[in-house]
Amino acid sequence: MAAPMKSMGSSFNATSFQKKTRSKLISIPGTRPSVQNGQLIVSTGVTSLDYLIGGGLAVGTVLLIEEDRYNSYSQMVLKYFMAEGVLCGHELFLASAQDHPDDILTELPAPILDDIASHSPMEGRMQLGGPHASQDAMKIAWRYQNLPKVQTALASSSRFGHYYDVSKKMEPEIRQAANCHAFYLPEHSTESSAPRSPLLESYSALLRSIQEVIRKGGFDGAAPPAKSRNVLRIGLPSLGSPLWGDDLCCRDNPAHGHALTTFLYGLRAVLRSSLSVAVLTIPSHLIQSGLSV
Amino acid sequence: MLLELIQGTEGGGLIIIQDSIHYSGRTLLMSFIKAALKRDEVVHLLAFELHEEELKHELGHSCLQRLKFHNAFHDPLGWNENPPFTVHQFITSELDSLLTSNQHSKPVTLVIDSFSFILRHLSPSAVCKTLQQLKKGGAVKTTLGLLHSDMHHRNMVGSICHLATSVLTVAPGHQCHEAVAKTIWRAKSGKISQAMERFSISDDMTVKVQSKPVPVGSGQGEAGDAEVDPTANLTFNLRLSDQERQAKEKLALPFVFSKEKKSALLRPGPGSGRILYEPDANDDYDQEDPDDDLDI
Numbered sequence: 001m002a003a004p005m006k007s008m009g010s011s012f013n014a015t016s017f018q019k020k021t022r023s024k025l026i027s028i029p030g031t032r033p034s035v036q037n038g039q040l041i042v043s044t045g046v047t048s049l050d051y052l053i054g055g056g057l058a059v060g061t062v063l064l065i066e067e068d069r070y071n072s073y074s075q076m077v078l079k080y081f082m083a084e085g086v087l088c089g090h091e092l093f094l095a096s097a098q099d100h101p102d103d104i105l106t107e108l109p110a111p112i113l114d115d116i117a118s119h120s121p122m123e124g125r126m127q128l129g130g131p132h133a134s135q136d137a138m139k140i141a142w143r144y145q146n147l148p149k150v151q152t153a154l155a156s157s158s159r160f161g162h163y164y165d166v167s168k169k170m171e172p173e174i175r176q177a178a179n180c181h182a183f184y185l186p187e188h189s190t191e192s193s194a195p196r197s198p199l200l201e202s203y204s205a206l207l208r209s210i211q212e213v214i215r216k217g218g219f220d221g222a223a224p225p226a227k228s229r230n231v232l233r234i235g236l237p238s239l240g241s242p243l244w245g246d247d248l249c250c251r252d253n254p255a256h257g258h259a260l261t262t263f264l265y266g267l268r269a270v271l272r273s274s275l276s277v278a279v280l281t282i283p284s285h286l287i288q289s290g291l292s293v
Numbered sequence: 294m295l296l297e298l299i300q301g302t303e304g305g306g307l308i309i310i311q312d313s314i315h316y317s318g319r320t321l322l323m324s325f326i327k328a329a330l331k332r333d334e335v336v337h338l339l340a341f342e343l344h345e346e347e348l349k350h351e352l353g354h355s356c357l358q359r360l361k362f363h364n365a366f367h368d369p370l371g372w373n374e375n376p377p378f379t380v381h382q383f384i385t386s387e388l389d390s391l392l393t394s395n396q397h398s399k400p401v402t403l404v405i406d407s408f409s410f411i412l413r414h415l416s417p418s419a420v421c422k423t424l425q426q427l428k429k430g431g432a433v434k435t436t437l438g439l440l441h442s443d444m445h446h447r448n449m450v451g452s453i454c455h456l457a458t459s460v461l462t463v464a465p466g467h468q469c470h471e472a473v474a475k476t477i478w479r480a481k482s483g484k485i486s487q488a489m490e491r492f493s494i495s496d497d498m499t500v501k502v503q504s505k506p507v508p509v510g511s512g513q514g515e516a517g518d519a520e521v522d523p524t525a526n527l528t529f530n531l532r533l534s535d536q537e538r539q540a541k542e543k544l545a546l547p548f549v550f551s552k553e554k555k556s557a558l559l560r561p562g563p564g565s566g567r568i569l570y571e572p573d574a575n576d577d578y579d580q581e582d583p584d585d586d587l588d589i
Contacts, residue, residue: 071455072483098425139546186426242421242452250417250449286451 028229028275030088031059032160042088042231042277043161045080050161057279059231060272062264066284071238074281075104076166078235081279083108083170085233086178087162093213093234093276095183095206097243102182104237105175110168181213185244200256202245203263210234211270220274229275236280239263240287249286294476294488296502298459299328303478305400305435306458307428309408311442311450316465316472318439319343322404323351324498325437329402330359334434336402337361337392339378341369341410352498363391365406370414380414385426392432403427405438408453409445417449424456466491471503 034041034055041056044063050056057063067074085092086108094101138145188205197204214220219232240248240260247254260282271278297303308325312318329336336359340348344366349357368376382388392401405411411420427436442450442462454460459478466473475489491503524531533541 070479070483070485072485075483186422241455242418243425243456245418245422247417249452251446252448283452283455286448286455288448 028231030084030090030160031231032056034058040275042090042233043084044077044279045082045084045161045164046077047161047163049077056160057277059275059277062268062271062278062280064264065279065281067238067281069285071281071283075237078237078279078281079104079108080164081233082235083111083164084162085231086170086175087111088231089178090231090233091217091219092178092180093183093210093232094180095185095209095234095236096238097185097202097241098238100182100184101180105180106169106172108170108175109164109166110170111174112163112165181209183209198256198258198262199266200245200259200263203259206236207263207266207270210267214270214274214276219276232274232276234271234276234278234280236278238283239280240282249283294478294486295461295474295490295492295500298461298476298478299325299500301329301332301334301435303459304481305402307424307456308435308437308459308461309440309454309457310438311440311454311460311462313441313443313464316463318461318463319406320351320494320498321461321463321474321500322406322437322439324494324500326360326402326404327352327356327498329404329435330356333399334402335361335399336404337363338404338406339363339365339383340406341365341380342406369410380411383411383415383423384419385423385430388423388427389430389432400434401432402435402437403433405436407439407441409439409441412445412449412453417452421452421456424453428456428458 028040031040031042033039036054040059042059043050043056044053053063065074065077082092082094082105092105094104096104183206185202185206188202188209199207214232215222217230217232219230238244240246242249246256246259248257248260267278298308310318310321310325326336326338338348338360340362345357345362345364348362352360363378365378365380369378369380370376371379371381382391388403392403408420424436427433440450440453457479459476462475462477464473464475470493471491472493473489473491475487477485477487479485492500493503494500
């Protein structure tokens with residue numbers, strides 16, 4: 001790519017060209033309009049998953065993940081989702097019946113934030129004095145020998161969706177910058193719901209808590225336009241497991257067979273009119289029919 | 294893997310021994326109890342399915358004295374007055390009062406003779422909640438229990454084992470005194486290790502593992518089959534012998550400069566051009582994908 005001679009310290013940004021937007025779309029950091037239908041979408045944190053679901057997760061929708069047998073990969077996807085929210089400055093809501101939400105938040109993966117091609121020319125000079133082998137490292141493309149290794153993936157140029165290093169944990173300073181609401185079921189006192197209610201107490205308490213957070217945070221559009229808008233990311237790991245009080249995973253004819261689906265309907269209705277997005281995981285391998293073929 | 298679990302080096306948690314009608318896991322449970330007593334731990338046993346006399350017969354009198362035995366066999370449902378221990382006492386508040394009655398600094402192991410009995414009389418979500426609180430709370434280091442997998446629905450067994458730190462499934466082996474144990478252990482980091490071992494239990498309740506643990510799912514028996522070598526079975530020769538390889542290295546490529554000229558060119562001089570490469574979407578051209586430029 002031919003480029004005019006610039007000073008040595010120029011940044012590696014491609015161009016200064018910016019698209020002029022005439023629309024009055026609200027611009028919230030970490031979101032962008034979808035190329036297909038103009039809906040506002042957020043990144044799930046996993047860029048390949050974003051590509052699979054058409055660019056990203058639409059705001060106001062719910063993503064359901066069926067857990068793998070030992071709940072390792074589904075938890076990882078949920079953590080990526082939360083980590084992406086921290087980096088974009090979104091608000092987080094995490095509800096769990098098994099581990100405390102604060103414990104889950106300490107295990108978020110560390111983001112890869114530094115620029116990829118940031119090697120200084122100093123390295124090039126060092127390589128010349130190096131041993132024989134490094135000189136012969138490139139026989140044919142030797143003119144490129146002293147250039148820093150550049151990743152062919154579009155890591156540095158994409159602003160939507162970040163990359164993470166799973167082997168490291170996110171720094172507490174980055175994590176504490178994000179506002180997180182936690183719902184831990186054992187600590188939540190559950191008042192008994194109406195006897196004919198199709199919802200379990202735990203699910204109705206959770207739904208009420210989500211509605212409360214949306215209303216207080218102004219995610220449902222009731223906030224004055226002066227206040228900057230933000231997106232709420234809701235993470236619900238292991239919904240439907242016996243720890244929520246639901247015996248859907250244990251019996252073929254559960255006592256509250258429709259509690260989980262009623263909760264999901266309610267959740268969808270609440271989210272549709274608010275600037276929030278939810279990701280939940282369900283241990284579906286326990287809900288499958290117990291009959292072995 | 295099995296021996297590490299018995300010795301307690303894996304750090305406790307919730308251990309479930311799944312057995313079936315073909316092989317009872319009770320002797321393995323007794324060997325766990327004996328090993329814990331040898332390590333001088335405080336062991337509480339909730340015996341729903343075992344009479345005290347039988348236990349004395351299996352474990353020996355001295356062991357029984359050191360064990361904190363809770364007789365839940367006589368009156369588990371509390372039909373008579375003053376039952377020693379009922380199944381309804383299997384909730385966190387009651388268990389906490391039971392376990393902290395003797396203040397010791399030693400680690401506490403809670404052994405439950407069987408979860409199956411409890412699951413028959415209490416709701417599974419309540420049992421799961423109690424087990425989760427036992428796992429999280431600091432009172433008990435290890436919770437160990439027997440689960441008869443053929444007594445329950447497959448999903449119920451699955452839900453209980455989902456909470457467990459390690460699950461041991463025992464089955465009869467090929468020889469009469471041997472049994473096979475399949476261990477699935479979940480580390481704190483989330484890594485899962487599985488192993489299948491043959492073991493036998495001697496009269497004094499020590500477990501002897503007969504074979505090396507075979508990681509489940511890997512190739513059976515002989516060394517893993519070699520990958521198919523694409524350069525074999527061709528009509529032309531794709532491999533290089535050593536001589537041929539050396540000759541290839543020595544060959545001087547056309548248009549290649551001598552080493553001095555190369556290093557002279559590599560040194561960035563004044564006014565020479567620089568190569569600026571930035572990865573672009575167009576650079577990811579995949580020659581095999583004909584629809585790469587299709588924009589749907």
